[in-house]
Amino acid sequence: MSQTITEPAREIDVIHRTDVLVVGSGPGGLAAALAAARTGVAVTLLERFGCFGGNITAVGVEGFAWYRHAETVEAGGIGWEFEERAKAMDAATPESQSLSYELDAEGFKLVADQLIEEAGIHPMLHRMYVAPLREGKRITGVIVESKAGREAILAKRVIDATGDADIARMMGAPTIKTPVEEMQAASVMFHIAGVDKQKFMEGVKADPQTYKDWSTGEWQVETSGKEDDMFSPFLAKPFAQALKDGLIPAHLNTIGGTWGAVHDSGEMTYMNLVHLAGCDGTDPDSMTRFEIEGRKQAMHAINALKYYTPGCGGARLRNFGMTIGIRDTRKLDAQYNMTEADVREQGRFDDSIGIYPEFIDGYGVLILPTTGRYMQIPYRAMLPKQVEGLLVTGRAIGGDRIAHAATRNMACCAVAGQGAGIAAALSVKADCALDSLAISEVQTELKRQGVRIA
Numbered sequence: 230m231s232q233t234i235t236e237p238a239r240e241i242d243v244i245h246r247t248d249v250l251v252v253g254s255g256p257g258g259l260a261a262a263l264a265a266a267r268t269g270v271a272v273t274l275l276e277r278f279g280c281f282g283g284n285i286t287a288v289g290v291e292g293f294a295w296y297r298h299a300e301t302v303e304a305g306g307i308g309w310e311f312e313e314r315a316k317a318m319d320a321a322t323p324e325s326q327s328l329s330y331e332l333d334a335e336g337f338k339l340v341a342d343q344l345i346e347e348a349g350i351h352p353m354l355h356r357m358y359v360a361p362l363r364e365g366k367r368i369t370g371v372i373v374e375s376k377a378g379r380e381a382i383l384a385k386r387v388i389d390a391t392g393d394a395d396i397a398r399m400m401g402a403p404t405i406k407t408p409v410e411e412m413q414a415a416s417v418m419f420h421i422a423g424v425d426k427q428k429f430m431e432g433v434k435a436d437p438q439t440y441k442d443w444s445t446g447e448w449q450v451e452t453s454g455k456e457d458d459m460f461s462p463f464l465a466k467p468f469a470q471a472l473k474d475g476l477i478p479a480h481l482n483t484i485g486g487t488w489g490a491v492h493d494s495g496e497m498t499y500m501n502l503v504h505l506a507g508c509d510g511t512d513p514d515s516m517t518r519f520e521i522e523g524r525k526q527a528m529h530a531i532n533a534l535k536y537y538t539p540g541c542g543g544a545r546l547r548n549f550g551m552t553i554g555i556r557d558t559r560k561l562d563a564q565y566n567m568t569e570a571d572v573r574e575q576g577r578f579d580d581s582i583g584i585y586p587e588f589i590d591g592y593g594v595l596i597l598p599t600t601g602r603y604m605q606i607p608y609r610a611m612l613p614k615q616v617e618g619l620l621v622t623g624r625a626i627g628g629d630r631i632a633h634a635a636t637r638n639m640a641c642c643a644v645a646g647q648g649a650g651i652a653a654a655l656s657v658k659a660d661c662a663l664d665s666l667a668i669s670e671v672q673t674e675l676k677r678q679g680v681r682i683a
């Protein structure tokens with residue numbers, strides 16, 4: 230039986246004031262904060278966990294640019310810088326299927342700290358955004374909760390980089406939530422240790438897997454055809470064998486996916502093998518159930534690897550991501566919602582804030598940017614309806630399902646983030662509303678910051 234109580238009103242301290250407040254520090258929020266600070270305003274980056282980096286660091290998603298091939302056209306900018314800085318700080322390893330580097334989930338915590346410090350951003354970890362502050366339609370700051378209790382932060386502009394459009398929704402902007410049964414699966418990510426790298430790689434070479442192999446059993450993946458015979462660091466056979474031999478319970482026929490990096494030290498990281506359909510990343514009860522279920526499934530996966538994968542006989546769990554990985558929840562119903570045609574047919578926009586190569590990965594589609602094709606990202610996809618002073622960036626920008634399969638990718642979140650950060654900063658400097666900004670000025674600053682927009 231549902232019951233409600235009325236929470237008494239109370240006075241809370243204003244603990245901080247800033248020009249631009251970015252809430253959430255994944256590739257979208259981190260890029261937004263850096264870009265805004267480099268545009269010359271006071272910036273605060275708020276994050277509920279103890280590290281910046283979002284899915285990269287908190288979940289262990291290390292494949293930042295595994296789409297990259299010889300002909301791939303890149304946006305440059307802060308996404309590119311993430312990889313370069315990670316390489317320079319020994320926090321990246323060459324990626325097996327592409328011309329890119331895997332970010333090191335732990336090392337990237339230090340990369341983010343350093344970038345934030347250099348840009349003069351005010352860092353705020355361990356505080357959770359819980360509610361917006363408003364004057365009419367305008368957001369004026371946020372309420373946070375932490376060990377210090379409930380506190381207020383005032384800001385001239387707010388960027389919602391929570392991944393779930395939490396702030397936009399609470400401000401009353403229209404958002405669209407994918408029905409739970411259609412959401413992309415969540416994953417409990419894990420890293421293992423004790424792998425004999427040489428033997429493992431010999432096994433991979435003896436039986437190389439391709440993207441065509443993704444279409445087995447439960448999954449059917451549409452490609453453009455050119456992907457089919459390309460190498461993929463894919464693992465399915467050990468789990469099929471384990472099912473057959475009764476080592477994995479019969480209902481766990483969804484275990485399988487990709488391995489990330491295998492290190493000389495015997496660690497194998499970014500194990501993307503557990504796929505949890507039906508997990509609602511906006512419902513803590515659902516997330517609780519699937520965190521626990523995901524950990525069980527990960528241990529079944531490791532057991533199967535030990536038995537059936539060369540070099541993995543001595544494998545053991547090293548760590549789980551510190552939180553379940555959520556791919557798909559709520560998106561902004563933005564002033565412009567990107568479409569499947571935009572991402573499949575090289576969408577072009579006058580208000581482009583950056584480009585992203587033709588990389589679609591999700592909802593049963595995999596298209597890799599092995600040609601020079603690319604799309605532009607429109608500023609309006611980050612502009613909410615009915616709310617002022619707020620931009621939404623990262624994976625929650627406006628778009629349909631297949632558009633999201635492209636824009637959710639981390640390097641694309643960084644493109645959107647950089648555009649949002651610059652726009653927010655310029656609107657503070659010009660004392661102008663976010664929807665009346667001269668886009669040419671945003672584009673000029675983007676170019677100054679090394680972003681390709683056309």
Ligand SMILES: Cc1cc2nc3c(=O)[nH]c(=O)nc-3n(C[C@H](O)[C@H](O)[C@H](O)COP(=O)(O)OP(=O)(O)OC[C@H]3O[C@@H](n4cnc5c(N)ncnc54)[C@H](O)[C@@H]3O)c2cc1C
Pocket residue numbers: 252253254255256257258259275276277278282283284285287288290291292293294295356357358359390391392395415416418501553554555556622623624625637638639640642
């Ligand atoms: C398992 C998995 C594998 C993936 N694999 C790949 C891949 O190989 N390549 C790729 O490009 N993409 C991949 N993705 C997608 C990609 O990781 C995400 O789409 C991307 O990280 C989204 O970036 P973001 O900045 O929007 O949000 P996130 O990275 O989700 O960051 C959001 C941040 O906001 C913080 N936050 C949320 N709510 C609050 C609050 N109330 N108060 C304070 N802070 C808050 C969170 O703690 C988090 O740090 C994967 C995703 C998952 C889950």
